[in-house]
Amino acid sequence: MIExxxxxxxxENFDYEEILLTPILATLLALIIGCIFLxxxxxxxxxxxxxxxxxxxxxFGSLNAISETCTAATPLILAALGISLAFRAGLxxxxxxxxxxxxxxxxxxxxxxxxxxxxxxxxPLALLFGAIFGALYxxxxxxxxxxxxxxxxxxxxxxNLIALRLxxxxxxxxxxxxxxxxxxxxxxxxxxxxxxxxxxxxxxQLRIHSGFIIMLFAVLFVxxxxxxxxxxxxxxxxxxxxxxxxxxxxxxxxxxxxxxxxAGALAGLAGANQITGVLGRATPGxxxxxxxxxxxxxxxxxxxxxxxxxxxxxxxxxxxxxxLMQVKAGVSIDLITIIQALIIVFIAAPLLVKNTVxxxxxxxxxx
Amino acid sequence: MVNVELKNISKSFGPVKANQDINIKVxxxxxxxxxxENGAGKSTLMNILCGxxxxxxxxxxxxxxxxxxDNPGDAILAGVGMVHQHFMxxxxxxxxxxxxxxNEETGRLNHLKINESEQKVREISEKYSLLVDPxxxxxxxxxxxQQRVEIIKVLFRSAELIIFDxxxxxxxxxxxxxxFNIMNALKESGKAIIFITHKLHEVREVxxxxxxxxSGTIVGDADPKxxxxxxxxxxxxxxxxxxxxxxxxxxxxxxxxxVKDLSVLSENQEIAVNKVNFEVKEGxxxxxxxxxxxxxxxxxxxxxxxxxSVSGKIEFFERSMQSxxxxxxxxxxxxHIPEDRQKSGIIGNFSVxxxxxxxxxxxxxxxxxxxxxxxxxxxxxxxxxxxxxxRTPSINTFAENLSGGNQxxxxxxxxxxxxxxxxxxxxxxxxxxxxxxxxxxxxxxETRNNGKGILLISTELDExxxxxxxxxxxxxxxxxxxxxxxxxIEEIGLAMAGQV
Numbered sequence: 001m002i003e004x005x006x007x008x009x010x011x012e013n014f015d016y017e018e019i020l021l022t023p024i025l026a027t028l029l030a031l032i033i034g035c036i037f038l039x040x041x042x043x044x045x046x047x048x049x050x051x052x053x054x055x056x057x058x059x060f061g062s063l064n065a066i067s068e069t070c071t072a073a074t075p076l077i078l079a080a081l082g083i084s085l086a087f088r089a090g091l092x093x094x095x096x097x098x099x100x101x102x103x104x105x106x107x108x109x110x111x112x113x114x115x116x117x118x119x120x121x122x123x124p125l126a127l128l129f130g131a132i133f134g135a136l137y138x139x140x141x142x143x144x145x146x147x148x149x150x151x152x153x154x155x156x157x158x159x160n161l162i163a164l165r166l167x168x169x170x171x172x173x174x175x176x177x178x179x180x181x182x183x184x185x186x187x188x189x190x191x192x193x194x195x196x197x198x199x200x201x202x203x204x205q206l207r208i209h210s211g212f213i214i215m216l217f218a219v220l221f222v223x224x225x226x227x228x229x230x231x232x233x234x235x236x237x238x239x240x241x242x243x244x245x246x247x248x249x250x251x252x253x254x255x256x257x258x259x260x261x262x263a264g265a266l267a268g269l270a271g272a273n274q275i276t277g278v279l280g281r282a283t284p285g286x287x288x289x290x291x292x293x294x295x296x297x298x299x300x301x302x303x304x305x306x307x308x309x310x311x312x313x314x315x316x317x318x319x320x321x322x323x324l325m326q327v328k329a330g331v332s333i334d335l336i337t338i339i340q341a342l343i344i345v346f347i348a349a350p351l352l353v354k355n356t357v358x359x360x361x362x363x364x365x366x367x
Numbered sequence: 368m369v370n371v372e373l374k375n376i377s378k379s380f381g382p383v384k385a386n387q388d389i390n391i392k393v394x395x396x397x398x399x400x401x402x403x404e405n406g407a408g409k410s411t412l413m414n415i416l417c418g419x420x421x422x423x424x425x426x427x428x429x430x431x432x433x434x435x436x437d438n439p440g441d442a443i444l445a446g447v448g449m450v451h452q453h454f455m456x457x458x459x460x461x462x463x464x465x466x467x468x469x470n471e472e473t474g475r476l477n478h479l480k481i482n483e484s485e486q487k488v489r490e491i492s493e494k495y496s497l498l499v500d501p502x503x504x505x506x507x508x509x510x511x512x513q514q515r516v517e518i519i520k521v522l523f524r525s526a527e528l529i530i531f532d533x534x535x536x537x538x539x540x541x542x543x544x545x546x547f548n549i550m551n552a553l554k555e556s557g558k559a560i561i562f563i564t565h566k567l568h569e570v571r572e573v574x575x576x577x578x579x580x581x582s583g584t585i586v587g588d589a590d591p592k593x594x595x596x597x598x599x600x601x602x603x604x605x606x607x608x609x610x611x612x613x614x615x616x617x618x619x620x621x622x623x624x625x626v627k628d629l630s631v632l633s634e635n636q637e638i639a640v641n642k643v644n645f646e647v648k649e650g651x652x653x654x655x656x657x658x659x660x661x662x663x664x665x666x667x668x669x670x671x672x673x674x675x676s677v678s679g680k681i682e683f684f685e686r687s688m689q690s691x692x693x694x695x696x697x698x699x700x701x702x703h704i705p706e707d708r709q710k711s712g713i714i715g716n717f718s719v720x721x722x723x724x725x726x727x728x729x730x731x732x733x734x735x736x737x738x739x740x741x742x743x744x745x746x747x748x749x750x751x752x753x754x755x756x757x758r759t760p761s762i763n764t765f766a767e768n769l770s771g772g773n774q775x776x777x778x779x780x781x782x783x784x785x786x787x788x789x790x791x792x793x794x795x796x797x798x799x800x801x802x803x804x805x806x807x808x809x810x811x812x813e814t815r816n817n818g819k820g821i822l823l824i825s826t827e828l829d830e831x832x833x834x835x836x837x838x839x840x841x842x843x844x845x846x847x848x849x850x851x852x853x854x855x856i857e858e859i860g861l862a863m864a865g866q867v
Contacts, residue, residue: 228741230734236717237725243711246673247703248725249694 017361018350019307023300025353025360026346027314034339038331051329058324059317065324067199067208071278073316074215075100075270079294080312081222082138082266084303086152088226089259090239095141095156096267097291098163103134103268105170107275108282111189122192127214127272134268135261137163142260146253152260160291168284178281186282195277211277216309218266223305225262235259267291296344315340369430369446369527369559370394371416376425378411385411387583389425391561393528398550398560400574400591402567402603404800405771408583409563413530416561417449418442429528448526450517452533458506463488465505466520491522495552510658511542518549528559535569539658540828540860547573565603565801566829567596579603604801612808612833615816619836620649621684623789623820624670629679631665639665641844642679647789647820652811654835655824658863662844663824664706667793670822671703672696683789697726700788704778704795706824708771712778715767719759720748722766723781747784755780756806772803779807783814790814793824808834828856828863 031052038048059069079096086093107130114122141159144150170176171184178187198213199206226232237245238255246252270290279286297315301307322336346353354361371393378386385408393399403409414420416427418436427434429445436442456465463485472480488501497515505513514534521529531550535543550560550573564570570577570591577589579602587602600608624647633639640662647653657663668674670681672693681688688696697703705711713722724733724744732743748762757776759769766774775795782790792811796804811834815821825831831838838850840862848862861867 228739230729230737230739233721233724233728233734233739237714240716241711241714244714244725247671247693247705247711248728249692249697251692 019302019304021360022350022353023302023307023311023347025357026300026343029346029353029356030339030342033342034335037335037338043331047329047331051325051331051335054328055318055321055325057321059321063199063202064206065320067206068320068323069313069317070212071207071209071316072319073312074211074277075274075290076294076297076315077215077308077312078218078270078273079267079291080297080301080308081218081305082263082270083294083298084301084305084308085222085226085235085266086259086263087298087303088239089235089255090242091142091145091256091259091263092153093138093141093156093260093263094153094295095138095159095264095291096270096294097287097289098156098160099134099138099264099267100271100274100287100291101163101167102137102271103130103264104271104275104282104286105167105186106130106133106268107193107272108186108189109176111193111276112187112281114193115190117192119192122190123195123276126189126193126276127269130268130272130275131265132268134271135265138264138267139257139261142257145260146256152256167282167286171282171284184284188281189276193276194280195273207278209277211273214269214273218269219305219309222266226305231258267294270294293340296340299347300343368395368557371447371528371559372426372428373412373416374426374428376412376415376422376427378415378420378422384583386415386422389580389583389585391578391585393559393561395527395557395559396554397576398554398562398574400570400577401561401563401580402565402570402577402599403563403580404565404603405798406800407580407603409580410532411583412580413449413532413561413563416442416447416530418447443524443526446525446527447530448521448524448528449530449532450514450521450534452536454513454517456505456513456516458504460505461501462499462503462505462508462516462519463501465516466501466523470524487523488519491519495522495549495556497549510537511539511545514538514542514546515549518553526558528561529553530561530563532563533565534562535564535566537659537826539863540856541864543569567599567603570599571596581605600801608801608805612812614812614834617650617652617815617836618818619651620818622646622648623684624822625680625682625685626670627680627682629666629669629676629681631662631669631674631676633662633665639844640669640676643841643844643846645839645846647822649820650815650818651836652815652821652823652834654831654838655822655841656828656831656838656859656863657826657841659826661841663793663841666841667703667706667791667822667824670696670791671701700786702782702787702790704782704790704792706793706797708774708778713766713774716765718763719752719757719766719769719777720744720762722777723748723751723762726781727785751777751780751784754784755810770800772799775799775807776803779810783810787814787819790819790821791824792821794826795823796825796827796830828859831859832856 035048038051058065060066079100083093083096107126110126110129117125137159141152141155144155145152168184171186176186178185195209195211197206197209199208226236234250234255237248237250238252242252271287274286275282293315297308297311301311318336318339322333325331326333373389373391376386376389389412391399401409411420415422418439418441427436434445457468463481466488467484472484474480485501492499497519499512499515505516534546538546554560562574574591577591578585579587579589581603589599626643626645628642628644629640630638630642631640643666655663665674669676672691676689683699683701728734732740734740745762752759752762755776757780758773766777769777779795795807795811811821823831823834836852838854838859839846840848840859842863842865848867850859
């Protein structure tokens with residue numbers, strides 16, 4: 001960490017405006033425009049104030065709020081780490097949603113079918129299977145690209161749809177479907193395959209679970225992988241200048257499959273985390289667009305593991321706070337989706353931010 | 368008659384003063400040479416004159432009339448035209464279509480009056496002896512003729528002042544001669560011309576007066592009839608420059624690289640290299656001359672393992688290299704300075720030290736058991752920065768923030784800093800300042816004097832002549848002629864045009 005600060009933050013390459021200021025301003029602008037939306041729909045000023053104060057209270061106002069924020073953030077960050085890794089290697093992995101689903105199913109099956117292992121073996125095994133199946137599923141897109149040149153955006157979108165339908169099919173198979181149910185729903189995972197809550201000794205309803213800690217380790221792991229290993233150097237070279245990487249003897253095809261595999265493992269872990277930490281079973285749509293929201297998190301986090309951590313916590317806060325906002329102020333939680341979408345618009349078009357609040361930026365030299 | 372004057376022009380981009388208080392004058396029947404290194408501010412000044420930039424201060428005066436150009440259209444209306452270094456032509460359009468593009472004459476219902484335009488193009492082409500068929504598809508024309516289309520384009524818009532931006536960079540010596548004839552014909556007919564270049568003998572040959580630009584200011588004017596190359600170079604660089612290289616006689620040793628009957632296909636599956644044979648020995652620089660696009664790129668890619676060859680042999684110390692990956696070839700001691708440093712030589716948003724290890728990041732001391740050792744990378748990078756005179760604020764600076772010359776020195780430093788046996792140097796000094804050129808040339812000579820072999824690929828004949836012990840000329844995929852180091856520029860020029 002100290003070395004990170006030394007190499008990146010103090011060095012002259014740390015572009016504070018791009019890495020910190022733009023995302024923060026993008027978020028603020030999105031919130032302001034969110035207000036204008038509310039005004040346009042005829043909400044009173046006082047109610048808007050109530051909505052936003054509850055948004056904040058619901059996200060950070062109590063121990064329970066913070067627990068909810070972290071619980072919502074964990075899978076987002078895990079999946080976004082995978083997307084960032086792929087970004088760094090020049091790949092646009094839209095397939096996190098599908099990878100989450102496949103990883104989740106694998107975890108569910110391991111979670112309910114093995115009943116003879118102690119928790120310290122059963123739980124890691126369930127998580128590991130989630131990661132492996134996510135990796136294999138993503139590697140399909142990587143392999144297609146490496147061998148045939150099929151664009152990963154197209155193939156991952158298609159794989160998302162396949163995963164979605166596969167989930168519907170699997171949930172109706174007798175060996176997976178819960179006994180005595182007609183609707184598609186899986187058996188519940190055994191207690192030995194559940195991530196323990198970490199603050200239940202304070203209050204039993206605090207949902208934050210050990211998946212949060214696993215996620216923190218994943219952040220550190222991805223940082224280490226990207227910036228301190230040979231493989232990470234290859235990923236970054238291939239992403240930053242594929243030509244130069246090729247001239248330097250880096251095999252693009254190998255890199256593509258490998259990076260998609262690791263990205264898929266992280267997304268699969270996000271799915272496993274939801275199954276073993278929150279849901280306990282798989283239902284249609286259990287992935288809840290986490291894989292798509294994670295793309296936004298990766299963008300907002302500038303594809304840097306630490307940036308992703310903060311961006312993910314922000315998105316988690318919006319989800320957790322949004323629920324209270326809906327209850328207390330009667331404002332639809334769809335507003336949160338609008339705000340998230342606006343953040344992406346501003347992040348994707350940084351000039352928009354610069355032109356809206358020009359005084360926040362120093363005049364920069366043009367080359 | 369036209370009389371153009373730029374008065375006290377200044378332009379800054381943030382803290383960078385691109386132009387400071389510049390005054391130049393040019394009038395009908397005159398060719399003004401604007402001489403300066405890359406980054407001296409020539410392009411900024413011309414972009415101001417063409418209406419692309421607005422000056423911070425200063426005036427543009429045309430025929431005693433002060434002009435304010437809001438956009439390039441205004442400049443064209445005022446009679447200013449520019450022949451760009453990189454042609455702005457649509458390859459699949461005919462010559463006429465390219466000429467009228469943006470100024471189409473149309474009749475009823477927007478009907479394109481292409482026949483009338485064709486007639487006009489023919490008239491211009493005859494008047495200034497710019498021979499070109501108005502109906503020919505542009506991409507089928509040789510580069511020199513495409514340039515004529517650019518000139519016709521400017522004349523079609525009735526330009527009185529014509530700016531030529533580095534027009535000779537893409538031409539063979541013969542085409543350069545023809546271009547100078549055209550420029551002289553334009554001058555005779557009363558056009559004013561600004562000729563931008565960094566080649567000293569060219570300004571002296573064709574210009575009526577010379578202004579020298581350095582770091583954004585005019586540092587001097589010169590009379591082309593009296594000034595010497597040496598004086599011009601000193602003005603341009605700001606210090607005395609050693610133009611002639613000292614080259615000891617070489618002692619050649621064993622054969623390093625042998626290429627036998629090698630054929631290589633281009634991207635679109637056409638024969639790019641056609642049964643080529645040559646050899647490079649220890650202690651010699653073999654120059655490969657030729658107009659760009661005659662198979663040099665494909666040849667280099669085949670030798671470095673980046674492209675498969677369809678037939679023939681490549682041997683390195685009598686060992687076949689063809690089945691090897693680029694990495695294995697690199698490990699054998701073959702180093703490569705790529706022709707396009709931005710595209711394949713450096714990674715812009717990687718630091719200087721990350722760029723330094725691009726080829727051998729996976730080996731100790733930089734990587735041990737797949738884990739990077741950044742301390743060792745930094746130590747080695749600092750040494751290379753020092754040994755190869757790379758001017759950078761620190762080794763953590765992004766390579767894209769370095770000047771072209773320093774980026775190139777970084778590439779050269781990376782390739783020459785360890786265990787070189789054979790170097791392929793493609794366009795090692797393209798687009799960089801004289802100081803860096805001097806430095807890189809010295810490094811190449813030193814490498815050769817240490818008994819290594821070098822294959823030098825360059826479109827700059829001056830460079831080929833200054834460095835090579837033997838010169839091969841490549842034309843349409845064939846090596847059509849070999850010269851000794853004392854060949855004349857005319858002989859090689861003719862061979863480059865395919866005339867042997």
